[in-house]
């Protein structure tokens with residue numbers, strides 16, 4: 329099995345970060361795998377699978393100049409596994425509600441109790457500073473029925489959180 | 502009957518547009534049988550298009566009858582299909598026999614009218630919705646040399662659309 333690193337880079341967002349970082353990795357002879365790159369708040373965040381046949385120290389050394397120049401913090405994690413291990417989600421859970429502490433923990437604990445495996449969670453705080461609204465979209469796998477999940481989440485609805493559970497139908501053609 | 506080889510990305514032949522069927526003969530029927538057997542041999546595919554096996558003719562097969570709670574017209578062989586009307590749009594997850602190990606979100610019309618011919622050349626007309634309409638749009642793309650990966654939208658798109666829906670008061 330190929331050795332992979334997950335490289336984390338975080339810094340102030342500015343144009344050109346991805347191009348510069350991936351150019352450096354390419355020139356260092358690295359192979360790139362799956363990636364998640366997104367702006368969170370004012371920061372740009374990169375989570376990137378990089379083939380790790382080279383020693384970590386070498387990879388860190390290769391990234392150091394561009395990280396210093398762009399003000400990025402770098403973190404490397406050697407990981408087991410590799411590519412082609414996708415799981416296909418079968419349930420989507422959408423949550424909206426007035427933003428308050430604990431909303432994510434409450435929803436996800438509820439899902440965990442139902443054996444729900446979260447594959448993907450993205451959330452946002454929208455509205456305005458005086459009346460912030462939390463929006464969360466979770467995709468994952470669960471063997472329970474939609475009705476079971478809805479019932480389990482029903483308690484949250486009474487606490488002012490709107491929860492919508494729907495199946496993800498995969499069409500293969 | 503032989504199971505045909507399925508072309509997979511990045512085979513350039515998947516990008517080649519298909520031409521209309523003009524001869525509704527025994528050879529066409531034999532190919533349709535082989536194409537359907539190929540679909541059924543794969544991983545739970547509800548549709549297949551002729552160019553996926555390297556035959557660039559406007560032939561698709563759809564069968565959504567195996568899915569519970571899905572409005573559908575059963576097993577359909579559609580020759581020279583053409584969408585004459587569509588409405589609504591919706592994001593849904595798709596995969597493809599020609600794109601192994603990948604699924605992604607695609608925006609498709611929720612409801613459409615379709616004209617086609619049957620394997621004898623007779624006229625067909627359908628009104629389709631939801632899952633079946635999605636399958637037809639996916640297969641017709643193959644006939645025009647398009648793959649769903651050409652249409653995949655960002656994961657975040659869903660959040661955005663959802664908010665727009667709510668503002669407009671439309672049901673979802």
Ligand SMILES: [Zn+2]
Nearest residue numbers: 501597598599
């Ligand atoms: Zn396909």
